[in-house]
Amino acid sequence: MANVVVVGAQWGDEGKGKIVDWLSERADVIARFQGGHNAGHTLVVDGEVYKLSLLPSGIVRGGKLSVIGNGVVLDPWHLKKEIEGLRGQGVEITPETLMIAENTPLILPIHGELDRAREAQNSVAKIGTTGRGIGPAYEDKVGRRAVRVADLADPATLESRVDRALVHHDALRRGLGLEPVDRAALLDALREIAPTVLEYAAPVWKVLDEKRRAGRRILFEGAQGSLLDIDFGTYPFVTSSNVIAGQAATGTGMGPGAIDFVLGIVKAYTTRVGEGPFPAELHDADGQRLGERGHEFGTVTGRKRRCGWFDAVLVRQTCATSGVNGIAFTKLDVLDGFETLKICVAYELDGQRIDYLPTAADAQARCVPIYEEMPGWSQSTEGARSWGDLPAEAIKYVRRVEELIRCPVALLSTSPEREDTILVTDPFED
Ligand code: GDP
Numbered sequence: 541m542a543n544v545v546v547v548g549a550q551w552g553d554e555g556k557g558k559i560v561d562w563l564s565e566r567a568d569v570i571a572r573f574q575g576g577h578n579a580g581h582t583l584v585v586d587g588e589v590y591k592l593s594l595l596p597s598g599i600v601r602g603g604k605l606s607v608i609g610n611g612v613v614l615d616p617w618h619l620k621k622e623i624e625g626l627r628g629q630g631v632e633i634t635p636e637t638l639m640i641a642e643n644t645p646l647i648l649p650i651h652g653e654l655d656r657a658r659e660a661q662n663s664v665a666k667i668g669t670t671g672r673g674i675g676p677a678y679e680d681k682v683g684r685r686a687v688r689v690a691d692l693a694d695p696a697t698l699e700s701r702v703d704r705a706l707v708h709h710d711a712l713r714r715g716l717g718l719e720p721v722d723r724a725a726l727l728d729a730l731r732e733i734a735p736t737v738l739e740y741a742a743p744v745w746k747v748l749d750e751k752r753r754a755g756r757r758i759l760f761e762g763a764q765g766s767l768l769d770i771d772f773g774t775y776p777f778v779t780s781s782n783v784i785a786g787q788a789a790t791g792t793g794m795g796p797g798a799i800d801f802v803l804g805i806v807k808a809y810t811t812r813v814g815e816g817p818f819p820a821e822l823h824d825a826d827g828q829r830l831g832e833r834g835h836e837f838g839t840v841t842g843r844k845r846r847c848g849w850f851d852a853v854l855v856r857q858t859c860a861t862s863g864v865n866g867i868a869f870t871k872l873d874v875l876d877g878f879e880t881l882k883i884c885v886a887y888e889l890d891g892q893r894i895d896y897l898p899t900a901a902d903a904q905a906r907c908v909p910i911y912e913e914m915p916g917w918s919q920s921t922e923g924a925r926s927w928g929d930l931p932a933e934a935i936k937y938v939r940r941v942e943e944l945i946r947c948p949v950a951l952l953s954t955s956p957e958r959e960d961t962i963l964v965t966d967p968f969e970d
Pocket of ligand 1: 548552553554555556557558580581582834838870871872873874953954955956
């Protein structure tokens with residue numbers, strides 16, 4: 541029995557949804573370990589379309605336990621909405637099928653307000669946040685002034701936690717020209733929502749430990765991508781949590797030894813949403829074509845994604861920082877019909893060839909991609925389910941990618957359909 545962590549190995553939007561869905565069918569427990577309700581994806585199960593952005597993918601399948609770990613920041617009002625929406629579609633959600641870690645910090649309405657007020661300021665470069673309060677909620681967690689799930693159970697504790705947060709927030713709001721927080725209204729709202737959250741509250745670390753000892757398969761579902769990691773991403777244009785695989789342990793309360801296989805999701809080309817460095821970005825017809833063929837628009841925000849050729853330098857780096865054992869290579873079909881494909885194999889920085897993305901933002905901005913060219917293929921790879929269905933050039937492209945990133949392909953995805961997948965290594969059985 542193996543526990544598998546799935547992480548995006550680029551800037552997010554790698555097609556994690558399809559792969560996580562495929563794996564979650566085979567898992568007993570599916571756990572989120574970072575991020576918030578910005579992890580938008582669409583699942584299609586037996587023809588029914590489900591939109592999820594907070595709850596683990598396993599929730600739409602009966603007989604699984606879905607877990608929200610302490611590494612997540614939780615918006616209780618969004619939780620309620622997502623649960624109600626899914627129930628309306630016939631999904632059964634009970635304290636037996638959904639557990640939320642008691643030590644999970646909450647996203648409050650004041651966090652979203654702060655997020656939006658800051659992004660609206662011209663003086664600070666925009667980070668490109670989704671404005672949902674996720675960053676400010678993480679700030680409060682580290683600042684030791686968060687309201688956590690367990691605090692909702694006791695009215696006196698709740699008041700004192702809110703007061704602690706407001707000392708900080710009111711000072712900040714004055715500086716931003718916002719009204720002070722309406723304490724009474726915030727407390728009322730929290731008291732009202734408390735039962736909805738508390739119904740699912742559990743000591744998740746303990747439950748997971750028991751599941752692991754009983755030989756259950758646990759799937760850790762990552763959101764965003766490793767290049768958005770707070771430590772190893774293109775800081776400061778990053779998300780506010782650790783995204784890399786090690787976070788699966790700290791974000792749920794399991795030891796690193798509980799993770800048996802790290803599956804990195806890698807798209808056959810590169811995209812990025814919002815601001816920040818992107819060395820292999822294309823501003824030409826090829827970039828346009830990748831965006832159109834790949835439908836590169838955000839699921840949550842609708843924002844157009846920036847596109848570029850496959851950047852092997854970045855993926856080699858994220859495979860290292862997450863300890864990726866194998867990749868799921870997605871959207872290969874989007875490359876169909878290109879006469880020539882390019883792969884970024886190194887950067888030129890101030891006249892020197894380097895094989896990694898430097899940490900300093902100004903150095904990142906000066907990196908010029910060095911490309912290797914490969915012949916494309918004219919046949920369609922869409923829907924291929926075996927290596928035999930692929931043109932020789934496509935196989936060569938995949939093999940070259942494996943070589944450059946120093947990591948094997950475990951799964952190859954050739955369309956949005958779950959069956960259109962070539963399985964090389966089963967992460968649960970490896
Ligand atoms: P996620 O956030 O990592 O789940 O990625 P997104 O949901 O933003 O992007 C995945 C999109 O690509 C979805 O619309 C999928 O249906 C689609 N998709 C996933 N795998 C493939 C694939 O192999 N080929 C094509 N053409 N589309 C895919």
